[in-house]
Amino acid sequence: VWGRAAVINPPVKTEAAIFAHRQPDTGPEADCDPDQGCITCGDIARPLRVLELDRDRGLALCGDGRDRRETVEIGLVLPVDAGDVLLVHAGTAIGHLTREQGGAEGRS
Amino acid sequence: LRFVDEFRDPELGRALAGQIHALVEPGRAYKVMEVCGGHTHSIYKYGIDDLLPDNVELVHGPGCPVCVIPMGRVDDGIAIARNEEVIFTCFGDMMRVPGSELSFGDAKAEGADIRMVYSPLDALRIAKSNPDRTVVFFAIGFETTAPSTALTLKRAKAEGIENFLCVCNHVTIVPPLRALLESPDLRLDGFIGPGHVSTVVGAKPFEFIPADYGKPLVTSGFEPLDILQSIRMILAQLDEGRCEVENQYSRVVPYDGNPAALEVLAEVFELRPHFEWRGLGFISQSALKLSEAYADFDAERRFETPGVRVADPKACQCGEVLKGVIKPWECKVFGTACTPEHAIGTCMVSPEGACAAYYNYGRFASEREVV
Numbered sequence: 041v042w043g044r045a046a047v048i049n050p051p052v053k054t055e056a057a058i059f060a061h062r063q064p065d066t067g068p069e070a071d072c073d074p075d076q077g078c079i080t081c082g083d084i085a086r087p088l089r090v091l092e093l094d095r096d097r098g099l100a101l102c103g104d105g106r107d108r109r110e111t112v113e114i115g116l117v118l119p120v121d122a123g124d125v126l127l128v129h130a131g132t133a134i135g136h137l138t139r140e141q142g143g144a145e146g147r148s
Numbered sequence: 149l150r151f152v153d154e155f156r157d158p159e160l161g162r163a164l165a166g167q168i169h170a171l172v173e174p175g176r177a178y179k180v181m182e183v184c185g186g187h188t189h190s191i192y193k194y195g196i197d198d199l200l201p202d203n204v205e206l207v208h209g210p211g212c213p214v215c216v217i218p219m220g221r222v223d224d225g226i227a228i229a230r231n232e233e234v235i236f237t238c239f240g241d242m243m244r245v246p247g248s249e250l251s252f253g254d255a256k257a258e259g260a261d262i263r264m265v266y267s268p269l270d271a272l273r274i275a276k277s278n279p280d281r282t283v284v285f286f287a288i289g290f291e292t293t294a295p296s297t298a299l300t301l302k303r304a305k306a307e308g309i310e311n312f313l314c315v316c317n318h319v320t321i322v323p324p325l326r327a328l329l330e331s332p333d334l335r336l337d338g339f340i341g342p343g344h345v346s347t348v349v350g351a352k353p354f355e356f357i358p359a360d361y362g363k364p365l366v367t368s369g370f371e372p373l374d375i376l377q378s379i380r381m382i383l384a385q386l387d388e389g390r391c392e393v394e395n396q397y398s399r400v401v402p403y404d405g406n407p408a409a410l411e412v413l414a415e416v417f418e419l420r421p422h423f424e425w426r427g428l429g430f431i432s433q434s435a436l437k438l439s440e441a442y443a444d445f446d447a448e449r450r451f452e453t454p455g456v457r458v459a460d461p462k463a464c465q466c467g468e469v470l471k472g473v474i475k476p477w478e479c480k481v482f483g484t485a486c487t488p489e490h491a492i493g494t495c496m497v498s499p500e501g502a503c504a505a506y507y508n509y510g511r512f513a514s515e516r517e518v519v
Contacts, residue, residue, distance in 0.1 A: 087152060130296040131270065135399075135401075
């Protein structure tokens, strides 16, 4: 996987191409694809949907709606229900996308 | 996928770019720093800088945890990994980060049992299935990743797992920002604040930036529309003469942070008196180590490490790049001696590093500018 960065150098994008870009979500190897960025090392998180809950152990099985599934720590974003969308970073949910953050916008 | 596609809408993007052009005073130069490496990556991936007016310049900040690891810490990690009984685990990007002689990838090729993991929980799983070996996890990351390590250590302690250890290299975002702002060679007009760090610590810790240094900061998400909107919010503050912390990423960032995460961080970690940052030097209270309650899990206490400070290679200008003083392509070795496969500096190793982002997405454009 590591050698690919220089081989696949996408040409500079024009304005038209910028937003047309849709990256395919792929399996776990994409997490450390040099072209995509290692989502764990970077400050990157991805939205995943809760499929099953193991409340006793504080874990959830989450998926991205395709073939990717992973076990996620949910202790920081409780309460969590099946079907919720969580923002997951390094196997830990750090955000709860289906729940509103109360009155956060624009404060200083 | 919901929560992703909405933030890549081309029509809205063009509208935002138009608003940004309308806010900019001709003849005035704007310098905005994106603190987080994830933003740098998004900016080049989606070509956001191409949409901005010529006098709005984005400067890349120090927010890539891999890029700021000094070589001495890699050497320490390799010394631990060479112990026969150790299974050494780390995140993907760390594998290629050069130490003074070897990277983890090189050490693995020489026979050390070094494995790439996606999360600390995976490392703990390896420890459970290899009870006769010692599993060491090389933890890196800002406050985004630190709770993940903390929860895993809590789990290990609760389950009584004794063959799991951690080399803690977690760093905090506020001290290096303050160090940057104190640096005399830096002129900035505003900050795009780190999004996922703020899901943990909130936007509140950044209030010192407008209060003490008079620069606006907008906590931003990572999709192209998030970043465009944040730039518009910063320019609007400058236009209206306001200077405050605003939260563009309010769909996941609570202004005061995540109390559960802050609690677990306080339980498992304590601040190091000082820590060396690549290119930025020693910064006091800028990194975390395991607290006394978790001392049994501290690999640095269990194993002998060289602990030697290694100077950065002379040719490498990662320090200036991290401070935003020079652009990646102004570095002498950029794209020649230093490429993603054979990186000299860490900014080229990690895809979130400014140099790698330029190399992968923007180097043809910058070549045009240079010529």
